Amino acid sequence: NAGVIQTPRHKVTGKGQEATLWCEPISGHSAVFWYRQTIVQGLEFLTYFRNQAPIDDSGMPKERFSAQMPNQSHSTLKIQSTQPQDSAVYLCASSPGLVNTGQLYFGEGSKLTVL
Template sequence: GAGVSQSPSNKVTEKGKDVELRCDPISGHTALYWYRQRLGQGLEFLIYFQGNSAPDKSGLPSDRFSAERTGESVSTLTIQRTQQEDSAVYLCASSLGRIGTGELFFGEGSRLTVL
């Protein structure tokens, strides 16, 4: 597609429920990144993929968070048993070429509210 696409744009859920957030990167971009931005804060790195591989998962806040990528395209970030502190905007980005190099392009984010 023309840009990074994320869905849903907004998600309101109850504490304890699971949520899935989806990212569709720019076509041909092999590197994909997930970030989290809490209200009024900067961006917090979560995880990156080079192709379908995620060599560094240390940025995930807890074992309730997981992410996968299939077919070197779409990625899904899953949060299990959501907590109120998970409320944030989850941003996805993609870049062309080798991870860590090249310009990143961000989607519009998925705003998650946990009640």
């Protein structure tokens, strides 16, 4: 089992550019979560999918962030017009989604730096 795969591991963008981050969840897991981690804010929830359907995007900055899950093996997080405050490690996690099993399996993260 390869675990959750995130690409790219590091991305540097200029202010105003677009950034797209990819996540491949563990095969067979039905839930996919996106979090953002910074020193100041800690681990912030962004959005999550269950069986590819968007369930909750209450943590997403609405204007510039979007997430999709076009198939069960792939999710993307897109940030338009990136700003320096978007600099963070973006973590994707998947979960089996079974009742009473809430363990999140995190990927290694994508470190985004906005200059």
